[in-house]
Amino acid sequence: MKLFAKLALVSAVAISANAMAMEKMDDSALSATTGQDGISIGLGISAVSIDHLYVHDGDGLATDAKIPGTATTIIGGTGKAGSIDVQGVQLTANAASLLTSHNLADITIDTDAGGGKPFLNVVAAVSGLNIAIGKINVTDATADGTTGFYTAGSNSATILNGLNLTTGVTTANIQLGNTPQGAMIKLDGVMQGGLTISNISLHDASAAGGGDIVLGKIKLNDTGSADMALNADVAVTTGGLKVTALKSSSDMYIQSIKLGSDTAKSIGDVQISGLKVFNGAAGTTPGAVITITGH
Template sequence: MKGLKKLALASAITMTSVGAFAMEAIDDASMAATTGQDGITISVILPDFTPTAVTTTTPYAAGALLSGLQTAGMTNSAGGTITGYKGIAINEVRIHDDDGLGTLGVSATANSGALVIGGGGASDKTEVYTNQASPLVIAIDSVGDGDSVTAGNQAMLNVKITTPTLRIKTGAIYVANSNAAPANFDENGVASAGSAEVNGSGITDKTAAILSGMVMTLGVTTLNVQLGAAEAQGHMIVVNTSMTGGLSIDNMSINDNAGAISGGSIFVGQQKIVDAGGTDLTVVASVDVGSRSTNATLVAAGLQDIVNGMVVGIGQLGTAAGGVDIAMNNVRLGDSNMGDLGDVQILGLNLNGSELVIAGH
């Protein structure tokens, strides 16, 4: 019996030490090395969705994303309703310009207006959808030192967003009158001393579409965002994608709604952009937000004032050496009764290294 007591006591001491080890604190880095589960992953599963019927002039290859929409509306070849889509819809987007064009209080065109996307009814919504099972995935990681070289705080947040192949149908684009007003002026640009700024919240006179809705198909895309005291990738946002089958833009129409001669449009049934000599489209782009005070390195080039806004860099569009080939099919000038003038091809357009600076004025 005494031997059994000793054995039980030894077992209890052993289990106590094991329990203490099990409760031992473990830091984030050690857990990551042990489990591989460090960081945060968010999977966004879009809701079931029924896209608006779309008609395109150029059929998609058999088995391609959303094939069957080009002439059959929302029915498949057997006549049944196409199912299996996931996506979202946006009824209307408004971008208000508070002061219009010209000098406030002087120019007749210096009054607020708005650029409006969609809002013309159920078929005029902007839609983003897919028929793939893959969700939109957001991976978030925090990094204590983003470059391991520069002294001081170089902490960084990395957000990686991966999207499945998507189709985007935009609403038509309109211009409208806005109720926005800058301080000391009313919405019509008339001086009103002491009046407060009015943020745009309403529109009127949205009647003429300047650009019809378009349909775009985008391949699987990776977008990487880095925020903080360091950007290991060299840019705030980097987009890297290869679009299988290239980028397609269907049914683009620029409308002439005013003037002595009007009522027609510049219509392109389908634009297809692919790698030069290829069938897919490679896109490597970056996004940064510049400031005059932090662009001292650009003074020799005289670009300090220019690079003060959102800078979109085109690292590679198409192949590194050849750029892209662009095909514009079923080009029509005039109204819908006019025949097509044919197809237009632009081969070897190389925009690699270009930058777009987007800012207010």
């Protein structure tokens, strides 16, 4: 038995040593073949479903809230918590605009010394998507006395009856830490087929309203092209989230505008060609700058 145990031990050590040697050889061969280190991730997801997506506002609208830049008080503020409730979110791949891998997203991650300012670089390619939103409500909300977490209440009002978005393949480069590219997220590429927003229905839930503004379809693309250039920067500044977009000339077509309900007669279509947006004190810098902060 002792001899058998010794032989088993020697055999195990030998097998382990050979396995380690084989692993090193495979790693070396892989490095020589690709010439690259780093991490590549493929997200093999065909669909994503979310029942409710809540955005909670813990202090609501102040009772003495004013319209910015004026002394006019906004009517209705109670200073109590409320929530935005986005319902029935569905994400599926757009069969007309897929990545060659047929993944939902392909991600490549590298770290770089950055000449003394190191950073993490993430390249993300996202498949074309069909995004459906069932409804958007506003609700009251209550906070748990122990955790402080908010829960949406049962009192609600609908502000959007539904929305569908269709996108093409999208690419982005993300840098964390230092950002030698000038922004944390750099969208650079082309959204194949542009951006389509359809089945938009804005609801007036007030006692004096009850009707809808319905837009059959909004199509966005570059002037003179069926596609839309992705040329946007996203930066996190000390003043909030800063998004710079719409840097190129765009065309917009709004189809079938209905006032009252989705069964009302359309008042017609609206087409905008050569839309250009500028920012800055001189009004000459292309693009719109959107800053998002809390208050």
